[in-house]
Structures are given as structure tokens and as C-alpha cells.
Amino acid sequence: EVQLVESGGGLVKPGGSLRLSCGASGFNFRTFSMNWVRQAPGKGLEWVSSLSAVGNYMYYADSVKGRFTISRDNAKNSVYLQMNSLRAEDTALYYCARLGGNYDLDYWGQGTLVTVSS
């Protein structure tokens, strides 16, 4: 059974940093691109970042470019999102998701909540 479990969310002040983690199991992690998608309270979904299977291609939404860094450790079946210079508008539930094929996300974690507030 495919499982994705996020951790690392919490309350942080504007300008602060957080590192999100996503542990994967139940599939050959090293052969799939992994992604972070966020959802602000009461709002829609936003694709934040994507990292290819071997880590040689990464994508960032314009809203986080230069502040967030995605990485992965295939030996630990984990993907990470380093978030720096956090802003109030980064407050959201952050989901880890597996890229199933052509820009579709076939498995999702339950999310970890990031709150940016003073």
C-alpha cells in the first residue's frame, strides 16, 4: 500500500524557516517524481514544487521561487521542502504527492499545517 506521511509543520514568525519532510513507503520511491502542493485555509490547491526521480529537474511556483528548496534522499525514501523567508501568505496545509504520469498526482499524504504569524 502506498503511503506518504508529512511532518515538520508548525507555527513560525514571518521571515522564519521550516523544513517539511515526507516519508514514502509501498512503492519504488527512486523511480517517481515527488511534489509539494499547498492549500491555504478555505482556498484551492496550488502546485508548489516538483522534483524528478533522480533529482536533476526541479520546478517551483513563482510564489515560492528563491525562498523554497525541494530535495530528496532516495536512500531514506524521503522528500523535503526547505522553506525560508516565510510570509503570512505561505500559511497553508502542505501536501506531499507522487507524480503518477503526465502531470497527475496519484497518491497524496494527509498534509502538514504551516502557520506563519507573529
Added chain:
Amino acid sequence: QSALTQPRSVSGSPGQSVTISCTGTSSGVGDYDYVSWYQQNPGKAPKLLIYDVNKRPSGVPDRFSGSESGNTASLIISGLQAEDEADYYCCSYAGGNSFGVFGGGTKLTVL
């Protein structure tokens, strides 16, 4: 502002069919057959319903189908059931240096 436009809400009675549209305002829908649809129940993670415009993952009922015409993709739900009441999101590759972009979401109410 999303590059994919969905109606904010749709509704239907049990047993009826409803269609949720997803219109691309730039390249993406219609240029690439990479449209996917997701169902999100309150407090839950999104669930993949349709990928590559009209393909269903295993386990998704065939009451859910997808289509595309020009720059508009559609999710069709036939034989509406109370459990279908949820938020639905389309997603597509937007072309160029972008990656996946989601529509703003549609709330389906089963009357």
C-alpha cells in the same frame, strides 16, 4: 488568479448527471492531453479521479468520466450519489516553464 477556470459551484439531484467544466485561459488544456481531476472531501486529501483527460485509476467508479473539447475539459458525473458531494479540481500542464496548474475548484452539492 488561476490559469484554469472552473464554476464555483454546481448542483444536482441523486441519479442525475452533472458536468464540471475547466477552461484554459492560456496554453495547456487543449494543447496537451494532460488534464487530471481530483475529488476532495472536507478535511481530507485530494483523490485522483481522472488523468490524461479521460482515464480512470483503478477503483474509481465508471460514473466518473472526462472529456475535452478545444480549450475546455469536462468532468462528467453520472448517477449522482450523496457521497459525491465534495470539491472538485481540474489540473493541467500549462506549457512553457510552468508545471501543473490547478483550477480554482468547484463545490458540488447533491440536492
